[in-house]
Amino acid sequence: MATPRTVAFYTLGCKLNYSETSAIGRTFEDRGYAEVKFEEGANIYVINTCSVTDFADKKCRQIVRRALRLSPEAFVVVIGCYAQLKPKEIAEIPGVDLVLGAAEKFRILDFIDDLSKSPDKGMVRASDVKEANQFVNAFSFGDRTRSFLKVQDGCNYKCTFCTIPLARGKSRSDTVENVISNAKKIGEAGTKEIVLTGVNLGDFGNGTEVIEGVRPKKEAMFIDLIKELDKVEEIERFRISSIEPNLCTDEVIEFVANSERFVPHFHMPLQSGNDKQLRMMSRRYKRELYMQRVEKIRSLMPHACIGVDVIVGFPGETDEDFLETIDFIESLDISYLHVFTYSERANTPASEMEDAVPMEKRKKRNEMLRNLSAKKKANFYKQYLGRYRDVLFEAHRDETKMTGFTDNYVKVEMSFQAEMINKIATVQLQNINEDGNVEAMLADIPEAIFDY
Numbered sequence: 001m002a003t004p005r006t007v008a009f010y011t012l013g014c015k016l017n018y019s020e021t022s023a024i025g026r027t028f029e030d031r032g033y034a035e036v037k038f039e040e041g042a043n044i045y046v047i048n049t050c051s052v053t054d055f056a057d058k059k060c061r062q063i064v065r066r067a068l069r070l071s072p073e074a075f076v077v078v079i080g081c082y083a084q085l086k087p088k089e090i091a092e093i094p095g096v097d098l099v100l101g102a103a104e105k106f107r108i109l110d111f112i113d114d115l116s117k118s119p120d121k122g123m124v125r126a127s128d129v130k131e132a133n134q135f136v137n138a139f140s141f142g143d144r145t146r147s148f149l150k151v152q153d154g155c156n157y158k159c160t161f162c163t164i165p166l167a168r169g170k171s172r173s174d175t176v177e178n179v180i181s182n183a184k185k186i187g188e189a190g191t192k193e194i195v196l197t198g199v200n201l202g203d204f205g206n207g208t209e210v211i212e213g214v215r216p217k218k219e220a221m222f223i224d225l226i227k228e229l230d231k232v233e234e235i236e237r238f239r240i241s242s243i244e245p246n247l248c249t250d251e252v253i254e255f256v257a258n259s260e261r262f263v264p265h266f267h268m269p270l271q272s273g274n275d276k277q278l279r280m281m282s283r284r285y286k287r288e289l290y291m292q293r294v295e296k297i298r299s300l301m302p303h304a305c306i307g308v309d310v311i312v313g314f315p316g317e318t319d320e321d322f323l324e325t326i327d328f329i330e331s332l333d334i335s336y337l338h339v340f341t342y343s344e345r346a347n348t349p350a351s352e353m354e355d356a357v358p359m360e361k362r363k364k365r366n367e368m369l370r371n372l373s374a375k376k377k378a379n380f381y382k383q384y385l386g387r388y389r390d391v392l393f394e395a396h397r398d399e400t401k402m403t404g405f406t407d408n409y410v411k412v413e414m415s416f417q418a419e420m421i422n423k424i425a426t427v428q429l430q431n432i433n434e435d436g437n438v439e440a441m442l443a444d445i446p447e448a449i450f451d452y
Contacts, residue, residue, distance in 0.1 A: 007033045008042035010063050013050025015197040015241050017080060019148040021048045023138035024079075024108060031109055041071040044112070049080035049090075051163050052340070056082040057089070064095045075115045076122075079105040081167035085346075087126035101126025102168055106136045132169035133210040139182055145193065145394035145404075145422045147186045148241075151179050151225065152198030154210075157244075160282045160349040161314065161342065164199055170210045171203050176220050176228055187234025192392055192422060195239045196229075202247025223251050230261050236424060237392065237407065242267040242309075245293045246285045253293070257300035263407040264301040267338075268293060269309035273328030274321040277314055280353070287328055294332050305380065305409035306334040310369055313342040313362030315353035322365050329372060335380040335409070337373035341366045374436075381410055381438055384429045388443055391427050393420045403437065413437040 007028045011021040024046065025035050036042050045067040049060055064076055077098040078090050084102045091099045097115050100108060104125045111125060138150040154169045155162075174182075183194055198204065204225055207216030222243075229238055238261050243252070245268045256262045268290070272278050275286050297304050308329065312322065329337070341362045344351040357365075384406075391412045393404035402416045412427060413435070414420075420442075427440035 005032070005034055006036050006042040007044040007046060008036050008038045008040065008067075009046050009048065010038055010067075011048045012056075012059060013048075013052060013080070015148040015195060016150055016153070016199065017048050017050060019138040019140045019150040019197055020105070020136075021046075022140035022142065022148075023136075023150075024048075024106065026141065027106075027109060038067070039070065042067075042074055043071070044075045044077065045071070046077045046079060046108070049078060049082035051081040051085050051167055051345075057086070060090060061093055064093055068095045073117070075112075075117070077108065078122075079108070081164065084126060084129060084132075084167045085163055087124045091122040091124045093122075096122040098122050099124045099126060102129055102132035103127050129166055129169045130213060133172070135172045135174055135208040137174055137178060137182065139186060139194075141186070141189065145191065145392060147191045147194050148197050149179070149182060149186065149194045150174070150197050152201055152204045152206075155200045156203070157200060157284065158282055160280065160353075161311065161345065163345045163348060166347060168199055170213070171200060171206045172208055172210055172216055173198075173204045173206045173219075175208065176225050179225060180228055180232060183229060183232045184234050187232065190422065192235070192424060193237040193239060193394075194229075194235050195241050196226075197241045200244060200247075201241060202243040202252075222247065223249070223255060226252070226255060226259075226262060230255075230259050232261070235261065238262045239265055240267070242269065244269065244284070245290045248293050250296060253296050253300060263409075264304035265307075265407070265409045266297055266304060267307035267309075270329070271309060271311045272314065272317075272321075273310075273325035274317070277317055277321055277325075280316055281311075281314060281350070291328075291332065294334060298333050303384075303408050305336075306332075307336050307338065307409075308332075308334050309338045309340065311340045311342050312365035312369060313357040313359075315342075315350055315357065316355040317357055317365075326368065326372065329369075329376075334376060336377040337369055339366050339369045339373065377436070378432065381429075381432055384410055385431060385438070386429065388426055388428050390424050391440065392422075392424045394422065396421065411437045412440045414440055414442075 009021050011017050047063050075097045076095050079100045083099050087099045140148040152173045154171045155165045156171045202222050204222040205218045205220040389406035391404040391406050393402050396402040396416050403413050426443050428443040429438045429440050431439050433439050
């Protein structure tokens with residue numbers, strides 16, 4: 001095929017996917033391609049998929065159709081976790097020309113010249129996930145305010161509901177030296193905040209390569225990484241995207257509490273507030289440990305934001321189990337929830353378990369926890385009304401409003417001022433608007449009365 005000159009991307013799922021899409025985009029640009037917005041129409045569309053929700057297939061089909069409506073002769077390439085798990089299924093989606101697995105997606109340009117439109121099904125290049133055995137460096141670039149920096153990939157945990165190890169392989173990490181180098185590069189480009197990302201971020205430190213399926217030797221620990229990052233003067237803020245409660249150690253919490261650059265924001269997956277369910281999920285902690293982590297954070301950082309992942313409707317979850325989860329979360333001083341409705345995943349132990357929860361009951365439980373999340377978030381925001389926080393303004397909407405986040409992850413909204421974008425400014429938080437954001441005004445206050 002003639003070499004196309006434009007490429008557009010569509011990314012589903014986690015911050016890690018966004019970092020990888022950005023890295024792949026830069027390889028296209030290095031080869032002379034121009035990246036365009038999805039709606040502008042492109043010669044090549046790359047769809048980076050996720051497998052966490054049960055709508056992966058439906059969403060993928062929708063995006064392929066949208067791409068071909070915009071550019072009927074475009075070549076469509078599908079990558080990501082769903083592409084590794086179901087490559088043949090995706091190849092049969094009308095309009096898909098190429099499917100790349102976890103070991104192949106970063107070599108996408110090696111396959112482009114061989115593409116040809118086929119009325120039948122796309123070409124599949126997806127080897128066994130064991131071949132995804134090397135760490136590939138990635139970070140998002142271009143958004144000057146915030147960058148997602150990948151420092152770890154894969155997972156050695158065996159949670160019974162999860163397909164991520166099947167989609168991304170064993171745990172492996174970047175080196176501390178390379179992470180520091182990337183952080184400095186990101187900061188020198190004008191970015192103010194870095195969000196550290198990975199599949200199991202707290203497991204950072206495994207070597208960069210898995211050899212013959214053997215877990216790489218630990219070369220560092222997560223605490224070693226964040227201590228070195230805290231010295232990077234080019235970045236004003238570091239944020240930890242998500243960390244397992246068993247890996248969110250007292251040492252990590254204490255370090256963040258005293259750090260100049262790591263912000264007081266923790267996101268720790270709980271999944272269930274019932275110990276029986278945690279055992280069935282093969283989680284590596286009990287609810288008591290989770291409670292201890294929350295209390296430790298609160299004791300050192302009363303102003304910290306604490307986010308929680310929860311799964312509802314896991315096999316065997318009785319009404320009593322679910323109520324225990326609700327009561328447990330009610331008792332925790334946390335800030336918001338991410339609620340996931342359990343859905344069966346092929347090749348996972350949970351999919352073979354008995355006592356499946358009816359879907360209507362799963363949806364009802366989801367709704368109940370979302371309502372609880374809204375209440376927790378509103379109560380967290382209300383604590384800061386009238387107070388002062390630093391906000392990084394990072395977005396604007398309709399040229400009338402700009403938004404940003406405080407260090408402790410309160411979403412703030414103000415009238416648009418172009419000169420404030422990508423600036424950290426002190427504001428006074430005033431009231432919660434109908435969108436659930438906090439309206440604020442710029443404040444010029446003495447450092448002595450700053451609210452920490």
